[in-house]
Amino acid sequence: MNIFENMEKYDYEQLVFCQDRKTGLKAIIGIHDTTLGPALGGTRIWNYENEDAAIMDVLRLSRGMTYKNAAAGLNLGGGKTVIIGDPQKMKSEEFFRVFGRFVEGLNGRYITAEDMNTTTEDMEYINMETDHVVGLKGKSGNPSPVTAFGTFKGILAGAREAFGTEDLKGKVVAVQGVGSVGYNLCKHLYEAGARLIVTDVKKSNIEKAVKDFNAEGVEPDEIYSVACDIFSPCAMGAVVNDFTLDKFNCKLIAGCANNVLAEERHGEILEEKGIVYVPDFVINAGGVINVYEEILGYNKERALAKAANVYDKVSEVFKISKEEHIPTYKAAERLAEKRIEAIKNVKSVYLK
Numbered sequence: 001m002n003i004f005e006n007m008e009k010y011d012y013e014q015l016v017f018c019q020d021r022k023t024g025l026k027a028i029i030g031i032h033d034t035t036l037g038p039a040l041g042g043t044r045i046w047n048y049e050n051e052d053a054a055i056m057d058v059l060r061l062s063r064g065m066t067y068k069n070a071a072a073g074l075n076l077g078g079g080k081t082v083i084i085g086d087p088q089k090m091k092s093e094e095f096f097r098v099f100g101r102f103v104e105g106l107n108g109r110y111i112t113a114e115d116m117n118t119t120t121e122d123m124e125y126i127n128m129e130t131d132h133v134v135g136l137k138g139k140s141g142n143p144s145p146v147t148a149f150g151t152f153k154g155i156l157a158g159a160r161e162a163f164g165t166e167d168l169k170g171k172v173v174a175v176q177g178v179g180s181v182g183y184n185l186c187k188h189l190y191e192a193g194a195r196l197i198v199t200d201v202k203k204s205n206i207e208k209a210v211k212d213f214n215a216e217g218v219e220p221d222e223i224y225s226v227a228c229d230i231f232s233p234c235a236m237g238a239v240v241n242d243f244t245l246d247k248f249n250c251k252l253i254a255g256c257a258n259n260v261l262a263e264e265r266h267g268e269i270l271e272e273k274g275i276v277y278v279p280d281f282v283i284n285a286g287g288v289i290n291v292y293e294e295i296l297g298y299n300k301e302r303a304l305a306k307a308a309n310v311y312d313k314v315s316e317v318f319k320i321s322k323e324e325h326i327p328t329y330k331a332a333e334r335l336a337e338k339r340i341e342a343i344k345n346v347k348s349v350y351l352k
């Protein structure tokens, strides 16, 4: 792979390769853009097929964080770490402490957090070597309720766009995945008077939602085609794809899952079909808003108040989409890019 060519394509600032033979650590820290502030993004451990796959993933994920953080109005740039290997085999105190020292060496340009296959316990070890880590025990805690609250606000903004009202009374919402975020989201939707259809690969999760929210439970592969007003993806990515597009029987797609569109062209097709799509990284920013509060000094009420702003951000996306005649997924990128450009200008004023 030609690494510099790939970095140049979307103007990445830095890739840091970290190796430690004793612990087996092979980490790549990607810093995409720090115009707005230190690059923040979690540390993921994954058994990548090869090094190129790991590099491509850290590039993709760190850039995604630039957009998510910028669109959420946070003073954070975009970064991410991928660690190559089997999470079951390599985790240990010394493994994470060595990694923590590499993070410390970046002197605050990068702040890490949990991601796939890393936990709050792992962050505690990292924290023994650096303060540039968030998502610690006893601080901002589990982000899922805040993500769910932000997602609910984003659904309200989406409903206003799709139905002309944000009143969810009697609206049917199909929720795919009633895990940490999905379950909390169902609670908000239920309290707002929506009727819920839920699915999950874990039967017990369906049963709980059926019992607690008077929901209807369906099999995982049935959820795409149920008659509903809103489809809410809250499980995994790429659920809007060539196979599902013709099945949707809704007017609005809005949920917490990351990377909902399998490919960008699927966002164009949703637009052609008249289905309103609320872009994932704008609606699911509650989690990162929550950890950002940890940097400022954690306050749950303030985190929730800021997560409520997802409503305004989603509304801004619709405005840009109309003004610039572009689909909403592109408008979300424009929202982030506009903010980065504006702040670049602010920073052009010299300060000692």
Ligand code: NAD
Residues within 6 Å of the ligand: 143, 144, 147, 176, 177, 178, 179, 180, 181, 182, 199, 200, 201, 202, 205, 220, 234, 235, 236, 237, 256, 257, 258, 284, 285, 286, 287, 288
């Ligand atoms: P989770 O693992 O707690 O919940 C996901 C649920 O989806 C689980 O109950 C799982 O059994 C179910 N599921 C998995 N595959 C499924 C399938 N094929 N069909 C139906 N259900 C399926 O995860 P979570 O923390 O609730 O996150 C959900 C999504 O939101 C993920 O895509 C995650 O990346 C994204 N997200 C989460 C946060 C957060 O704060 N937790 C923040 C931003 C984005």
